[in-house]
Amino acid sequence: MKVHLQTIGCRANQYDTEAVGAMLMAGGHQITANVAEADVAVINSCAVTLEAEADLRQRVRRAARANPGLRTVVMGCASAMPEAQQAIAALPTVQHVIPGADMVRMANALELDAALASSLPTTQRGARALLRVQDGCDEHCTFCATRIARGLNRSRSPAILVAEARELANRHPEIVLTGIHIGTYGADQGTSLGELVERLVLEVPDVRFRLSSIEATEVDDKLAEMLGSDARRVAPYLHAPLQSGSDRILKRMGRHWYTASRYVTALEKLVAGMPVFGLGADIIAGFPGETEEDHEATLELVKSLPFSAIHVFPYSARPGTAAVHMAGELRKAVIVQRAAELRALGSHKAVQYQNARIGGEAEIVVTDGGTQPRGVTEDFLTVAVTDARYPRGSRFRARLEAGDSGLRTKPLVG
Numbered sequence: 001m002k003v004h005l006q007t008i009g010c011r012a013n014q015y016d017t018e019a020v021g022a023m024l025m026a027g028g029h030q031i032t033a034n035v036a037e038a039d040v041a042v043i044n045s046c047a048v049t050l051e052a053e054a055d056l057r058q059r060v061r062r063a064a065r066a067n068p069g070l071r072t073v074v075m076g077c078a079s080a081m082p083e084a085q086q087a088i089a090a091l092p093t094v095q096h097v098i099p100g101a102d103m104v105r106m107a108n109a110l111e112l113d114a115a116l117a118s119s120l121p122t123t124q125r126g127a128r129a130l131l132r133v134q135d136g137c138d139e140h141c142t143f144c145a146t147r148i149a150r151g152l153n154r155s156r157s158p159a160i161l162v163a164e165a166r167e168l169a170n171r172h173p174e175i176v177l178t179g180i181h182i183g184t185y186g187a188d189q190g191t192s193l194g195e196l197v198e199r200l201v202l203e204v205p206d207v208r209f210r211l212s213s214i215e216a217t218e219v220d221d222k223l224a225e226m227l228g229s230d231a232r233r234v235a236p237y238l239h240a241p242l243q244s245g246s247d248r249i250l251k252r253m254g255r256h257w258y259t260a261s262r263y264v265t266a267l268e269k270l271v272a273g274m275p276v277f278g279l280g281a282d283i284i285a286g287f288p289g290e291t292e293e294d295h296e297a298t299l300e301l302v303k304s305l306p307f308s309a310i311h312v313f314p315y316s317a318r319p320g321t322a323a324v325h326m327a328g329e330l331r332k333a334v335i336v337q338r339a340a341e342l343r344a345l346g347s348h349k350a351v352q353y354q355n356a357r358i359g360g361e362a363e364i365v366v367t368d369g370g371t372q373p374r375g376v377t378e379d380f381l382t383v384a385v386t387d388a389r390y391p392r393g394s395r396f397r398a399r400l401e402a403g404d405s406g407l408r409t410k411p412l413v414g
């Protein structure tokens with residue numbers, strides 16, 4: 001059987017798609033990038049925004065047009081939302097709607113032996129591999145559909161993660177620790193994310209580990225120590241969801257574990273004294289009830305920290321979430337305007353950060369080959385790779401220079 005795989009959304013979803021791919025290959029099936037020649041398409045869906053759900057519908061219809069005989073399986077977060085399931089099932093060629101990433105149900109839907117459901121994605125398609133350390137979230141953010149789709153926090157055992165990371169390290173120069181709420185890793189296992197990272201560094205040689213999105217106030221002393229320990233082994237980069245710089249809005253969002261000033265203090269403490277440290281954040285623009293003052297508070301907070309990347313999401317109501325019932329919904333034009341202001345500020349901060357890195361050294365992991373090879377630095381800057389000796393999946397030290405569009409690399413050895 002030939003299977004075409006597509007992923008919408010976050011790295012946790014990407015990991016799950018890789019797990020489906022591993023299961024199929026273990027069963028002797030073939031993965032194809034060309035949907036027109038596929039027998040089956042698996043589309044892993046996202047429920048974070050309305051756009052993500054629209055994207056799913058569009059992808060399913062496009063695949064059905066390219067291949068009317070296709071059988072489509074939709075999995076992931078949108079598939080787990082009761083309000084969305086029926087509409088997804090009615091899309092052309094859709095035969096199964098599997099909530100979340102239940103691999104036994106996926107094996108069933110793909111008519112595979114259930115034993116294959118435990119196949120691990122130890123060879124992945126990207127140069128940087130994903131390692132999902134946990135799933136689910138115990139919080140109740142009022143805008144979030146993901147926690148509804150993913151259930152409560154469940155951590156994977158450290159021993160299994162070390163074994164999986166060892167396999168991944170044979171083929172991938174960087175491993176990204178991913179999940180839905182990775183700062184709570186280990187709460188159900190009597191350990192912590194910092195202790196896991198320490199163990200991975202000790203027991204898995206050479207590879208560079210990176211954290212995916214993590215709450216700023218959940219970086220404990222051990223994790224901070226690891227982030228500052230050795231940039232060759234643990235990437236000095238943090239993507240810390242902010243969502244709003246206004247305490248009033250954070251409260252309405254249900255984000256009770258921090259205030260704007262606690263967020264700033266946590267990150268200032270972390271970044272202080274680090275020679276190189278990349279800092280990213282997610283922000284929601286135009287949450288219900290957000291005033292001009294609240295929006296200004298977010299802009300001021302963003303100005304005050306050395307962000308290297310900002311992701312701005314214009315607020316969109318998600319069925320099933322508490323925020324849908326909140327008063328104070330903003331006009332679309334206001335949301336769009338505030339998102340544009342935040343994005344412009346984010347771009348300005350990104351350019352400032354990049355300029356400050358010109359002339360500095362970096363460890364590059366080459367992520368893309370072809371005509372325009374690219375790589376990522378430890379602080380998560382995308383750079384042009386100008387030396388053909390370094391193919392996709394390789395790693396080298398370089399000096400960063402100003403290029404035609406962004407940064408480029410000048411290798412330091414050989």
Ligand code: SF4
Binds near residue numbers: 141144
């Ligand atoms: S912390 Fe909040 S936004 Fe993040 S997954 Fe949990 S409920 Fe959703």
